[in-house]
Amino acid sequence: MNIGEIARRSGVSRSTVSYALSGKRRVSKVTQQRIQAVIDELGYRPNASARALKEGRTRTIGLVIPPAGRRLTDMQLGFVASVVDAAGRADLDVLLSPSGGEHDRSFERMVGGKRVDGVVLMEIRLEDDRVARLRQTGLPFVGIGHTNHPEEMSWVDIDYETLISKCVHHLADLGHRRIALVNRSAELVAAGYGPGHRAQTGFARAVAERGLDSVQRCCADDAQSGVACVEALLGEHPGLTAIATINEAAMPGVYRALAQAGLAVPRDFSIAGVAAQHWAENLHPPLTAADVPADELGARAVELLIQRIADPATPHLSLLLAPAISLRGTTGPARPR
């Protein structure tokens, strides 16, 4: 079932079969049909490895996701889904690599072995080994997230700094004076995970601007941790009346702990954050949040990547989204306790 077999059965040379398939040179109508008939009969498909070897491209992109053992958040799942979807529409396959660092075996196979034509990188750190490695190899790549050197690469990202700042201002406008930031996990932040740091920055700036009492706290990406986090916050800061957050996965636990403490949302306590739209709407009550258009972001990343693959010399582009905050059910006027 290789091209030689097709050629033999249709009584032509291998090159003619190739041209019939690709259309890069004219082939007479009768020959064309004869070849097509044989192909249909045998169900022939060109061997992808052979084609990739000769053409120098694999028609595959790599998608680097957070390493094994950590559950994807809803937003990340949205990124993955939209990347896969957008790639499929462009007839590109997607190779998955769950890698945290440069020396991950699957990451190294991917970028070292020319298995992919380009890479979409998720969960980028402020200083990221993988970015360095990719730049060194010259392989086109696009980040969902960006490093401390944003001009050195193409990326799409959410403007966490601005958005968290807006959340704080929104809460302050409602009269809240003591606000906590519920960040992502301590490990991620310690590793230099971008959104974690930018959220801190935006939060610090906004509370300073408004002269608020504030506290920051890291929290792992699950409901139990959300419960523990809120319990600790309420214990240590009894006057707290609001939370700003980028940790969507902790929200169910946050809600639960507040209810447990007898605090009704939004009557006694307010929450505003950054989350995937789908997730924010599904919480109960629905979360007042900047709606991250995860679907769009992944698609845009793939667009940029396709562009860079077509012409690696194109100047770097970036897209920093700051979606509006949708007022839903979790913010209201401060009511001192």
Next chain:
Amino acid sequence: MNIGEIARRSGVSRSTVSYALSGKRRVSKVTQQRIQAVIDELGYRPNASARALKEGRTRTIGLVIPPAGRRLTDMQLGFVASVVDAAGRADLDVLLSPSGGEHDRSFERMVGGKRVDGVVLMEIRLEDDRVARLRQTGLPFVGIGHTNHPEEMSWVDIDYETLISKCVHHLADLGHRRIALVNRSAELVAAGYGPGHRAQTGFARAVAERGLDSVQRCCADDAQSGVACVEALLGEHPGLTAIATINEAAMPGVYRALAQAGLAVPRDFSIAGVAAQHWAENLHPPLTAADVPADELGARAVELLIQRIADPATPHLSLLLAPAISLRGTTGPARPR
């Protein structure tokens, strides 16, 4: 940066470099070191396409996930994560194909173009085109889920029929006489999605055995649909006191609608289902459910697949898991209203 370049710079032939790398023939220590030094210096990695072409295998497995546009459930995400993880441990890469049917382009590329050495197939229907296509090509594959012809393929699955039956018996033991089955979406069930049908069968059998009043209802995989589903059920069947379900994604909505209707769980209403352990534990109250070990299932699927790739003639194996029901917070004695 190809093998010829390495050979030239180390003053040996290409075959010697290859042998030095693979260890398939002895190479003298000095030559070995000289070659290694050059490789390290240039950062050389063998071209994956060339290797795949010659060896006839790609060291890549395909993972067929539900088609684009449908969000993965927590359980499915667990399958994906564990498959990717297990593949990585075996130094296999994972190529993703979001495909519902045989004629999906990405699915066809994958199985037709020899892009992968084997395939893990998710969300299998009772009669599944993709299974037929894979069997026809002879490409090794393993299902997470099985068809109406279970002996024709290797697979791992959850015994939904037995588990839903056990849920019903458990609820009946607690005195519940009017029980509803909350199934997956109508589209999936209509398409012949296995778990949907097997849950129906197990449910029907158990309610018959216990002489219960029963009703079945399909429900899309999200919270809003869960709300609507329960509202409809309570409206049409006022005497309902319990739900059995395989639809974990609808649970947050189910909880919400019950609360809205003034029914406390488990005091006034009981729920028992089949769900990923992680998900069941994170609900509030935690769901009494048969804990699907999603992590194990994916890993087992990959094990079976690796086995079949190594020796396609091995007889088909299957693994039907019926994990115990963990009693958590959602079932209690029936209390007639």
Next chain:
DNA sequence: CCCCGATATCGAATCGGTTCGACCGAAGAT
């Protein structure tokens, strides 16, 4: 009747690896 150009097809090189058989020199056996 010969030459020209267009059309359709073929043959061979190439991509970058792996692998088999051949070869060469040195050490050990007879």
Next chain:
DNA sequence: ATCTTCGGTCGAACCGATTCGATATCGGGG
């Protein structure tokens, strides 16, 4: 001193496609 053996290396074929230059055939113009 000659024959084997064996460790180490090389050259060439091969995997299955793409693509370039060459060639064969045919009709039309001079």
